[in-house]
Amino acid sequence: MTASLLESFVSEARELLQNAAAALLVLEKHRGDEAAINEVFRSVHTLKGSVGLFDFPAFIKLVHAGEDVLSAVRAGDLELSSALVDTLLDALDQVGAWVDDIAGNGALPAGADGVSKDMTARLREVLPADYGAAQASGPGAAAADLIAADWLPALPEADRLAAFTAAMDGAEILAVEYIPVQDCFFSGEDPFIGRVPLRRGAGAALPGATAGFDFGER
Amino acid sequence: MSETKSPGQNGEVDEKRPRILVVDDSITMRLFYRSVLEAAGFRIDEAANGLEGYERILTQTFDLLIVDINMPKMDGYSMIRAVRGDAAVRMIPAVFVSTEAGEKDAALAYEAGANFYLVKPVAPVELTAVARLMTGVGAP
Numbered sequence: 001m002t003a004s005l006l007e008s009f010v011s012e013a014r015e016l017l018q019n020a021a022a023a024l025l026v027l028e029k030h031r032g033d034e035a036a037i038n039e040v041f042r043s044v045h046t047l048k049g050s051v052g053l054f055d056f057p058a059f060i061k062l063v064h065a066g067e068d069v070l071s072a073v074r075a076g077d078l079e080l081s082s083a084l085v086d087t088l089l090d091a092l093d094q095v096g097a098w099v100d101d102i103a104g105n106g107a108l109p110a111g112a113d114g115v116s117k118d119m120t121a122r123l124r125e126v127l128p129a130d131y132g133a134a135q136a137s138g139p140g141a142a143a144a145d146l147i148a149a150d151w152l153p154a155l156p157e158a159d160r161l162a163a164f165t166a167a168m169d170g171a172e173i174l175a176v177e178y179i180p181v182q183d184c185f186f187s188g189e190d191p192f193i194g195r196v197p198l199r200r201g202a203g204a205a206l207p208g209a210t211a212g213f214d215f216g217e218r
Numbered sequence: 219m220s221e222t223k224s225p226g227q228n229g230e231v232d233e234k235r236p237r238i239l240v241v242d243d244s245i246t247m248r249l250f251y252r253s254v255l256e257a258a259g260f261r262i263d264e265a266a267n268g269l270e271g272y273e274r275i276l277t278q279t280f281d282l283l284i285v286d287i288n289m290p291k292m293d294g295y296s297m298i299r300a301v302r303g304d305a306a307v308r309m310i311p312a313v314f315v316s317t318e319a320g321e322k323d324a325a326l327a328y329e330a331g332a333n334f335y336l337v338k339p340v341a342p343v344e345l346t347a348v349a350r351l352m353t354g355v356g357a358p
Contacts, residue, residue: 002253004249005246005249005250005253008245008246008249009246012244012245012246042243042288042289042290045288045317046243046244046288048317049244049247049286049317049338050244050246050247052317052338052339053246053247053250053339160341
């Protein structure tokens, strides 16, 4: 993506975050304010759409979780408590800090994945059980998880598209990393012609030294 | 927001290139569409919401609409329903682009009058291919 696209994203993201925070503060005082909940939802939703243009998986996951919570609030399936407003404001602050990082050096800081995981868990734990399950399953969620996967950008574009299309069709997408050991040919493997006996289910426990290859599902 | 004209051969403005109206409340998404589709040879106009988009359609001629769903003032569903209900413009093909990958969301879009449904983030190659398909322009 071009530098001007990233500059546009930074500028727009700051505006959307300001709008979302202001609308959340209105909601804290006036819980049923429909215009305010629509404003905060649309701001976060728009942010989720535009950040998808870039390779910031930690950012996407946190914004997605925030959108799911706001969607539940908007649908009347979740009460917006003061504690939840605080959690959402914390998430917006974190995203705002990441936007500053992106503006400064074009990347998220080290540790962003861990921070995103913790904050996403905090947001998702308040979702009603059945609502959370409905949101976290299905081809849409599978495709969203795929988009956020850290290994996806390493693939050629045609492969990324094929994986996304398959995820949309409900297929389970597994990333397999294969690192051949020096004597792999003696155990029936030939990586040059793609003959590698994948042993499904062995996963990360598979010892590379004895099996001839080392792969793990991610 | 203005139409982009680029010189064709002999320095003349090529008005034969298909003209696409991009309707999205995200300025970043509009910039993305413009950069990808102009590079593929299309002329691009922009609108920031469904109402603005519909007003543009009534006064200008377009070969394709690329429309977001969740927008202020008028959402994508309402805008395309209005287009499909207007005999003067109802035949303009429309591609919906949404962050929602669910079957239900796509079904709603098609019921509203979409001809194609794409899920964000859209790969440039896919966006270009769909724009060419919808406007009848072959690959170069």
